[in-house]
Amino acid sequence: MSLSDLPILYSFRRCPYAMRARLAIAVSGTACQLREVVLRDKPESLLQASPKGTVPVVVTTDGKVIAESLDIMRWALTRNDPGRWLQPEQGDASEMLALIGYNDSDFKRDLDRYKYPDRHTHQDDFTDAADYAARYRVSAAQWLLELDARLAKHGYLMGSRPCLADMAIAPFVRQFAQVDRDWFDAQPWPALSAWLVDWLASPLLARIMHKYPAWTPESELVRFPPQE
Ligand SMILES: N[C@@H](CCC(=O)N[C@@H](CS)C(=O)NCC(=O)O)C(=O)O
Known part of the structure; x- marks a missing residue:
């Protein structure tokens, strides 16, 4: 099959949503x-396919547009799920989706306010950006301690092997840890730290973090995932 016959994936290397989509696409x-x-300069074809203009977006071979990262993960894994990410070893799919739901709402809110306090203080009538960031870091840390307790039991969020929740959440924990790595490493969450370190060192992550030049309509076609 020629490259031009494949589904199109619009992506941005460091976006945590795009990272989770690429993880599922690569593993499948x-x-x-x-x-x-x-x-800051989105291609016209992306905006035509998905006017909300977020990445990741997949346009399937029959022209269907999938514009939510979690839906892209499910689409890819429904085709092939060699690690059984859709079936957690412990608990069930609704518990897994609830964990991801908290990540995508409350934790993402805390992460954004901790990472970019200056962008948000005006919304909450706060004047001191450092205080503001600290407040949201506390809120985020409460949840991360809960994740640590889960991870301490079996190594992954829902058992002894990774599932969709691990892969959907890890890119956001990575971002959180990067804000102040020394502070993160000093917290009482050894299982969380070990889980993150392990994921950061994984061959799968290396595969999806390959650097590519920005796409233009004149660009040569690029295959993803890269050949092993
Ligand atoms: N709910 C969406 C969120 C995707 C999202 O917000 N992506 C960011 C990049 S990390 C984006 O495209 N933002 C639009 C922009 O910055 O213009 C998903 O899960 O795919």
Whole structure:
């Protein structure tokens, strides 16, 4: 099959939503043509496919547009799920989706306010950005301690092997840890730290973090996942 016949994946390397989509696409071995996007200069074809203009977006071979990262993960894993990410070893799919739901709402809120307090203080009538960041870091840390307790039991969020929740959440914990790595490493969450370190060192992550030039309509087609 030629590259131009493959589903199109609009992505941005460091976006945690795009990272989780690429993790699922790579593990499922679903070949796509990758279009690396510059967020401040989005391609017209992306905006036509998905006017909300977020990444990741998949346009399937029959023209269906999937514009939510979790839906892209499910699409890829429904085709092929060699690690059984859709079936957690412990608990069930609704518990897994609840964990991801908390990540995508409350934890993401805390993460954004901790990472970029200056962008948000005005919304909450706060004047001191450092105080503001600290407040949201406390809120985020409460949840991360809960994740640590889960991870301490079996190594992964829902058992002894990774599932969708691990892969959907890890890119956001990575971002949180990067804000102040020394502070993160000093917290009483050894199982969380070990889980993150392990994921950061994984060959799968290396595969999905390959750097590609920004796509333009004139670009050569790029296959994702890269050949092993
Ligand atoms: N709910 C969406 C969120 C995706 C999202 O917000 N992506 C960010 C990049 S990390 C984005 O595209 N933002 C639009 C922009 O910055 O213009 C998903 O899960 O795919």
